[in-house]
Amino acid sequence: MTRSSSLAGALGHEAADKRLDILRRIGQAGSISEAARGAGVSYKAAWQAIDTLTNLAGAPLVERTVGGSGGGGAQLTTTGQQLLDAADTLATLRQQALAQVTQRSTSTDGAAPRLAGLGLRTSMRNQLPCQVLALRRAGRAVHVRLGLSDGSTLVSRITRESAELLGLAVGVEVLALAKATAVAITADPNQAAGQPNQLHGTVARLARSTAGDEVVLTVAGGLQIVGFAAPGLPLRVGQAAVAQFDDAAVVLAVGA
Structure with a gap:
């Protein structure tokens, strides 16, 4: 993997990404603890941000320094600074592109499309816009x-660290992601009583299998959710059904 492609992986999020903010603050303050305080996250969350970005970039972004009156600190590597420079460039281009799309959309039908998540590539088939x-x-x-x-x-x-790094607060728009294999489809609402997440809908499509049918459910609002029914469950298109899944199966993503 080339250095440029590695940096592209680390920049797969908007410029306001809390992790990039922490990295920028480390460069400014020369301290991870100061960067964490300035970004409003815990020291542990700051390290999680650094580790994640380092994995995505494929090279160290921060190096620890020792000695001095303050007992040491941290500074950005050359790659770390390159990542921030690239983030600034992408932020400018992104804002220009979004402004053009919004202007074109509102001039035609008065509604701009929801763009969050369009650049997200994941194996999770269930992607639900939420607030x-x-x-x-x-x-x-x-x-x-x-x-x-x-x-x-x-x-x-x-x-808690993930909530901090995503900047979650009441009113923030997110994508709720869930693997299809984590979603159980049942025709009996009573069987879903113990699960924290239950979405009622109508069977839109079925892919039959002796191991259990793959079911596409249309829920209220026109959203689609994919899951699997237990073997032998006699579901049919148009039938009412319930999608159920655990709260730990729901991954959150903050879009652009």
């Missing part, structure tokens, strides 16, 4: 209650 309704801490985890456009709600359980 954060509430956050509740439970030990090292955070339970995030999400609202869909039709008024339905979901719950995602993530770590």
Whole structure:
């Protein structure tokens, strides 16, 4: 993998990404702890941000320094500074492109398309636009209650560090992602009673299999969700059904 392609992987998010903000603050303050305080995250979350960006970039972005009156600190490597320079360039180009798209859309039908998530490539087939309704801490985890456009709600359980790095707050728009294999489809609402996430809808498509049918469910608001039914469950197109999945199966992404 070339250096340029590695940097592209680390820049697969908008310029306001909290992780890039932390990296920038490290370069300015020369301290990871100061960068964490300035970004409003914990020291542990700051290190998580550095580790993630380093993995994506394929090269060290921060190096520790020792000695001096302050007892040492941190500074950006050449690659770290290159990453920030590239982020600034992409931010300018991105804003110009979004402005053009919005202007063209509103001049034709009065509605700009939802662009969040269009640049996201993932194996998770369920990608649902949501808005954060509430956050509740439970030990090292955070339970995030999400609202869909039709008024339905979901719950995602993530770590506190992840919530900090995503900048989650009430009103923030996110994508709720879930693997199709984590979603169970049932025709009996009572069987879904124990799951924190339940979406009621109608069977739109079926792919039959002796191991269990793959089911596409149309839920309120026209959203589609994909899951699997237990072997032998006699579902049919047009039938009412329920998609159920655990809160730990819901991954959150903040789009552009």
